[in-house]
Amino acid sequence: MAEPVLRLDALHKSFGGLAVTADVSLDVRPGELHAVIGPNGAGKTTLIHQVSGTLRPDAGRVVFEGRDVTALSMARRARLGLARSFQITAVLPGFSTRENVALAVQARSGTSFRFLRAAAGERALNDAAEAALAQVGLLDRAAVAAGALSHGEKRQLELAIALAQAPRLLLLDEPLAGTGAEEAERLVALLRTLKGGPAILLVEHDMQAVFALADRITVLALGRVIATGTPDAIRADAAVREAYLGEEAIG
């Protein structure tokens, strides 16, 4: 089996006396869409923060493409090919939709210590930006200020920005949160088109989407991994059923 794109090695993180991430290990294979699910309070977001570099784990390692990135900043990891989308959209409201994405392209296109040329006129950046926008279906809104986009459109923009980074691992933090049924369907269809490209680590609450998209699923509960496997295996797992007792039905 090829080297995993991402490997989490016994990650541990505590706040105060509470262990929010306890001995979490998992890996993401090339081209795989690996979903992380779990009831509320399972520590999914904290986990994502540790993978992206927003939080430093107390113990354990984050290995990206064979390289230990545990001590690296978020910006550094992004430059290495690890892109992330945010649950609470973090787009640049004063910039146009196109510029939001162009900036992501700019980050991987040579130095930004350039002072003479107007960045908005750089053909290469704009072309790449528009390609990413087209991929997520937002091209017709390219000139609109990002702050004026609807909630769902901002989610699409978040994806476009992440894609524009030409990532080798996509970290998606609840991309379907707060979307209606129709939008969710569109986003799922979009995510399906991404499969086979960059490896994807998807944190989601929407079970339908997860079981429709995931190649493998890891289930977290109270900060620990209680199961990892194919969707069918997870569906049949007794421990998982127990953890979700009282919560939404699985599959």
Place this chain on the structure above:
Amino acid sequence: MQALNGLQYGVLLFLVAAGLTLVFGVMDFINLAHGVQYMLGAYLGVSLAAATGSFWWGLLLALPAALACGLVLEWLVFRHLYRRDHLAQVLATFGVILFLNQLVKAVWGSAPLHMPIPALLDGGIEIMLGLRYPVYRIAILAAGLATAAALWLLIERTRAGALVRAGASNAPMLSALGVDTGRLFMLVFACGAMLAGFAGVMAAPILSVEPGMGDTVLILAFVVIVIGGIGSIRGAFLAALIVGLVETLGRSLLPDLLRLVMTPGPARQAGAALGSMLVYLAMALILAVRPRGLFPARAG
């Protein structure tokens, strides 16, 4: 002796900083005009004392007068700024400073005013072998410490105080819980204004009462609340004492210290410069180690 002066200056700073830190912490309002509140207290104290012929009446009447002025300012200007961003608040309150500094000059003239020390507190007492220290300065220390204690009791032990503490750590939450933040704000603001005014009156006999006297105090008060932690009375108290001591001791001792290693001329110059800088160096150091101050009140 200088140490006592430093403590006494620190106590005055605390009185001004307390209001500032509460207003900033609870209402997220940067009030540059807090310094003129202090100045108004001093001027009102002087005038009322002269009018009534008694320091004590001056003090007693100046407090509500300063409070009234503060409330007028709040109603006219500050109230409209709570929702605006900090930069707008800075600009508007600066306008208030310009106006009040000039008003004071117009009404009372530019020359420094004189406030005689009350007879009861005049003279010096011997605190140590051969060292006489002015009674009035001790009175300031005592009054300041008493006020600090009273404030502490108020904040820590009363219901109103609990609301203020909660507001300092998370104001939007408070309003979401149904607390009338409008009235709370007014209470906080009023207290702050009175404290600053009180400090002004107390300072009048020993510091010069002139237009612009609030400016130096203002910037030091900001240093105090940043060191102490925004929204924290405890922090403001400790920080104010530190700042008062560093400022006073630094300016007086440093030139002498430097003369041990330098010739008198440069020593005096370097000493003066470094002495004044010490407070800011201290602040920078503390911020490097504890970016949110000594006792940060804000949650998260």
Place this chain on the structure above:
Amino acid sequence: MRLALAVFALLAAAPWLGFGEGHSLTLLARGMILGIAALGLWLLVGGAGLVSLGHAAMLGIGAYAVVVLDDARITDALVVVPVALAAAAIFALLTGAVALRTTGVNFIMITIAFGQMAFFTASSLALYGGDDGYTLYGRNTIGGARWLQDRLVFHYTCLALLIACFLLLRMLLASRFGRVLRAAKESPLRVEAIGFNPYPYRLLAYVVAGMMAALAGVLLANATEFVAPSYLAWQRSGELLFVVILGGLGGPQGAVVGALALVLVEELLSDLTEHWRLIMGPLLVLAVLFLPRGIAGGLAGVLRRG
């Protein structure tokens, strides 16, 4: 941009629009010089979201560079200007490297701290007048020629430099560098997530801003032929900040408009009464309450409609 063009055109024509005699020209010069310093600060506040209350120190460094060299009998602008800019750049680099590790209120306080340190240093330099200040022997020469002594030449020199700084800022803002800076202002999180570390970009902006202020300082020293430590007081930093906020943070033209407005209004009012600040203060307050986008924002609105 239209607003800026209008302002520059008016400034160019000013000597023939009734501003011809000495006093008025000096007034406009002060306004333009303040504008140059304000442009630098605008890059920080409006461009990068960094509120600095220590900008007057950079201006002061420029002014004192003139003083130090004047005392050493070096008065050629071709030497003085590069020295002033270099001194400010070094100061900005060192202080910015420290200050930019902080954010928010802490950043403001650290800039105040460094500003105060510069102020106290200047006050204690008895060699250059200490608190009393230093009177120059004369304005700077350019390659030996005493062109700057002529008021009209000085006026157009200031205007040319103001326009140059304005254009420089516009170019910087539109460049890749400016884009990162502006983005970091709106969302540092987003910028880091894409792979940018805002720190080096902000540091460079801080240095550029400092150099612009130093240029203004050199011009100010030449305009008044006198330099005092009060040029570095925190109240002066406050004034610069007010000019920038008052003018409007929408674009660099705000800094220019704000500076000229302040200088002109101050002059108008002080002619009326000795207690002109009694009117100035409330005017500032009203401006804040009713012109949320600053004077430039308000004027631009009028220009668009008209």
